[in-house]
Amino acid sequence: MLARRVERIEESATFRITDLAKKLKREGKDVISLSLGEPDFDTPMHIKEAAVKSLMRGDTHYAPAQGIPELREEIAKKLREENGLDVTAENILVTPGAKHAIFEVAQTLVDDGDEVILFDPSWVTYDACVKISGGRTVWVPTDRENGFKPVNLAEYVSDKTKLLILNSPSNPSGAVLGERELKEIADLAIDHDFYVLSDEIYEKLIYDDVKHFSIGSFDGMEDRTITVNGFSKSYAMTGWRIGYLAAPKKIMKGLMKVQSHSVSHPTTFVMYAALEALRQPQDFVEEMREEFNRRRKVIVEGLREIGFKTEIPKGAFYVFPYVGDFGSGEEVVERLLSEAYVATTPGSAFGPGNKDYIRISYAASIEDIKRALERIKKVLTESS
DSSP: OOOHHHHTSOOOHHHHHHHHHHHHHHTTOOOEEOOSOOOOSOOOHHHHHHHHHHHHTTOOSOOOTTOOHHHHHHHHHHHHHHHOOOOOGGGEEEESSHHHHHHHHHHHHOOTTOEEEEEESOOHHHHHHHHHTTOEEEEEEEETTTTTEESSGGGGOOTTEEEEEEESSOTTTOOOOOHHHHHHHHHHHHHHTOEEEEEOTTTTOBOTTOOOOOGGGSTTOTTTEEEEEESTTTTTOGGGOOEEEEOOHHHHHHHHHHHHTTTOSSOHHHHHHHHHHHHSOOHHHHHHHHHHHHHHHHHHHHHHHHTOBOOOOOBTTEEOOBOTBTBOHHHHHHHIIIIIOEEOEEGGGGOTTOTTBEEEEOOSOHHHHHHHHHHHHIIIIITO
């Protein structure tokens, strides 16, 4: 009954676990959700007020498919000043979320049989976008004891390689790629003539004085990099569904075809809220980063006390511990949800080499993190 392209992909593990957690909550269980990648902060008031003002002045009609000009100008300015990208408003496409930007890139660039390189582990939706576009995912292993950096990347590049997707900081590992790793990727992209999609949605959430680099700013990468970002993580705007990409003009025409024939454009008044987010002081972003940093330290220390082998994430708001001493990732996730009422995500959702890992989001209060750690310890150590 279903199209083969839909049969090729699996449902989102993160949303599946979240739905199960919500079901238990409706049944009266005190579930602590550490599964979904969503900041638990409210969207700043000035952003919400901008949306209301936009609605009240009548911004409820169609907008340009590429996004309102003011927002594209502001995004281009941000990318020039903060990321070192040589872009103008003509390089910017505003999308209904960074996820849809990634989908549009895959639909625009990937043909049947094309190979797309992903690092193992990678966010669940990348592989789904590749498959639904007819491409084939090539998984590159990472050094799990050295910050989840790619290993022997050059060996996985072939004449069929069309695209490499990187995510730094990474969901699920929290890894941040340094200048050396990105230079290796850039050199390979130039030598073998493939594109790089750089998903930088977590760029503002980096710790320990680690620096963020945008690969699109590297020499020779201007015409082969698509930089994706958005407002969900930095401004706690997940439900607003607003993101953007910066792309070379030579592929913008294809991206515009996909956008105009699918979603038309993002919600008009939400684009004005996003404009306000960029134009106003960024104090909220730093305050949120500092709070995530405090939570990061608490959860890493707690997980290590329980016996999980846990690397210290350098960015985002996830930890990706090895749990093989307690069972497979699937088994541990199921046990934590059914016995401890703590929702996490199995590592198997993020690539083939992660069956003994789980992803834990620390986008929750320190109080909830501490309660979750106590429950996990009780179920996995005290009851065994």
